[in-house]
Amino acid sequence: MGKIVAGIDIGGTNTVIGLVTSQGECLVERTIRTKGEGGFINYILRIVDSVNALSEELGSEYRLEAVGIGAPNGSYNLGAIVDAPNLAWKGILPICSEMESRLNVPVILTNDANAAAVGEMLFGAAKGMKNFIIITLGTGLGSGIVTDGKLVLGHDGFAGELGHTTVDPNGRKCGCGKLGCLETYVSAPGIRRTIFELLASSIEPSSLRSFTYNDLSAKIISQKALEGDSIAREAFERTGEILGLKLADAVATLSPEAIFLFGGLSKAGDLIFEPTRRSMESNLFPIYRNKVKILPSGLQDKNVAVLGAAALGWQHLNL
Numbered sequence: 001m002g003k004i005v006a007g008i009d010i011g012g013t014n015t016v017i018g019l020v021t022s023q024g025e026c027l028v029e030r031t032i033r034t035k036g037e038g039g040f041i042n043y044i045l046r047i048v049d050s051v052n053a054l055s056e057e058l059g060s061e062y063r064l065e066a067v068g069i070g071a072p073n074g075s076y077n078l079g080a081i082v083d084a085p086n087l088a089w090k091g092i093l094p095i096c097s098e099m100e101s102r103l104n105v106p107v108i109l110t111n112d113a114n115a116a117a118v119g120e121m122l123f124g125a126a127k128g129m130k131n132f133i134i135i136t137l138g139t140g141l142g143s144g145i146v147t148d149g150k151l152v153l154g155h156d157g158f159a160g161e162l163g164h165t166t167v168d169p170n171g172r173k174c175g176c177g178k179l180g181c182l183e184t185y186v187s188a189p190g191i192r193r194t195i196f197e198l199l200a201s202s203i204e205p206s207s208l209r210s211f212t213y214n215d216l217s218a219k220i221i222s223q224k225a226l227e228g229d230s231i232a233r234e235a236f237e238r239t240g241e242i243l244g245l246k247l248a249d250a251v252a253t254l255s256p257e258a259i260f261l262f263g264g265l266s267k268a269g270d271l272i273f274e275p276t277r278r279s280m281e282s283n284l285f286p287i288y289r290n291k292v293k294i295l296p297s298g299l300q301d302k303n304v305a306v307l308g309a310a311a312l313g314w315q316h317l318n319l
Contacts, residue, residue, distance in 0.1 A: 002021065002062045003062070004027065004055075004058070004063070004064055005020050005065055005066045005313035005314050005317070006018070006020075006051050006054075006067040006068070006313070007067075007070075007307060007308070007310025007312075007313070008047065008070070008306070008309050009069075009070050009071075009112065009303075010034060010071040010074075011034060011086075012072070012087060013033070013035070014031050014033060014034055015031070015033070016031050016306055017050050017051060017306075018030075018054075018310065019054050019055065019062070019064070020306065020307060020310035020314075024123030024302075024307055026302075026306055026307065026310075028057050028058060030050055030053075030054060032046055034087065035088055039089065040089045041098070043089075044099060044102070045102075047099065048099060048102045051064070051067070051103060064103070064105055065313070065317055066105050066108065067105060067108070067313055068115065068308075068311065068312030068313035069095065069096075069108070069110075069309055070109075070112040070114070070115030070309040071084065071111065071112065072084040072086055072112065073085075073158075074109045074114075075158060076108070076114070077153065078156075080093055080109070081109070095107070095109060096109050106313070108313055109312075110153075111144075112136070112308070113134065113136050114160065115144070115305065115308035115309045115311065116136055116142070116262060116299075116304050116308040117134045117146050117308070118308055118311040119299055119308030119309075120262075120304075121311070123298075123299060124297055124299040125258075125295060125296075125298025125299075126258065126260065129146070129258060130146070130147075130149040130257075131254070131255065131256045131257050132146050132256045132258045132259065133145050133146075133247075133254065133258075133259045133260070134260045134261075134262060134297065135243075135247075135259060135262065136262050136263045137186065137187060137188070137264065137272075138263040138265070139188055139189060140175075141186050141190075142163060143160050143161065144160060147254060162250060163182050163186075164176055164178065164181045164182070164183065165181070165249075166180050166182075167180050167242055171184065172184035182242070182243075185238075185243075186242055186246075186265075187265065188217070191218055191221055191235050191265065192216050192217075192218070194239060195221060195232070198235060204230060204231060206229055206230065206231040207224055207227075208220075208229060219264070219267075221236075222267070222268040226271070233271070236268065236271040236272055236275060239272065240274065240275025240276040240277075240278070241275055241278075241279040242279075243276045243279070243280075244276045244277065244279025244281075244282075244283065245279055247280045247294070248279075248285075248288075252288070255288065256292060257293070258293040259293070260296065260297045261276075262299070262304060266300075277294050280292070
């Protein structure tokens with residue numbers, strides 16, 4: 001009988017559930033609305049029903065062995081989601097114990113960036129690596145850190161929030177309430193804010209001037225940069241300079257073998273990778289120079305959120 005693990009990615013709008021083999025193959029998948037009728041327990045019941053339905057779809061030749069969950073503000077230590085800003089339910093949500101009592105298998109939880117790190121280690125380009133960082137570049141900047149082959153969790157399970165380290169203490173307002181967080185500069189909304197600052201301070205011609213703030217996306221900025229738009233190219237240069245500076249700080253603390261970039265902004269390729277590499281190297285303590293690789297994720301074209309969550313379950317089973 002084949003073994004499978006359920007990988008669950010909880011987002012503010014949708015929750016994606018997949019059943020994944022030990023080789024990282026997602027056999028079946030479905031999406032449910034995170035927000036729905038009823039409270040938190042009703043949401044748990046909908047997830048459990050989906051896991052059971054997917055298991056029945058595969059048939060009796062597979063057996064569910066564990067569940068891994070990637071969630072905003074997910075604490076591995078508590079097995080709970082704690083005051084996630086983009087979820088309707090507040091407080092400490094004991095999702096692991098609630099699901100374990102209904103599915104009768106171990107349930108493991110962490111935040112989505114940590115799950116991506118475990119997924120990269122088990123199924124992606126970090127196979128065989130024991131020291132690396134993954135940076136997820138989407139609507140925010142998440143980070144997962146692996147040291148000596150183990151996920152860095154910290155005292156309360158929330159270690160590794162590089163996105164909320166400070167670039168400028170008097171800088172841009174962040175959704176967390178602080179000023180100048182890294183993710184306000186290095187993320188899809190961050191580069192969009194940079195574009196409009198550059199447009200406001202320049203009279204240089206740019207096709208980006210025809211876009212409203214809400215219509216402009218990181219993908220459009222990438223396309224315009226490839227077409228030679230000077231404002232778009234400058235925005236990537238500034239974004240890479242800031243990211244490289246903060247990665248140099250992370251290297252001084254963690255000495256990783258590699259840093260992986262994943263997510264929408266990383267799909268810009270050399271537009272973001274090259275200035276990031278230059279900036280990191282120029283800001284590194286000399287003993288680290290030319291030792292740390294900045295690489296694209298090996299899971300770029302897959303559902304890394306589901307695979308990462310499932311990898312948590314597989315890692316637990318293999319301990």
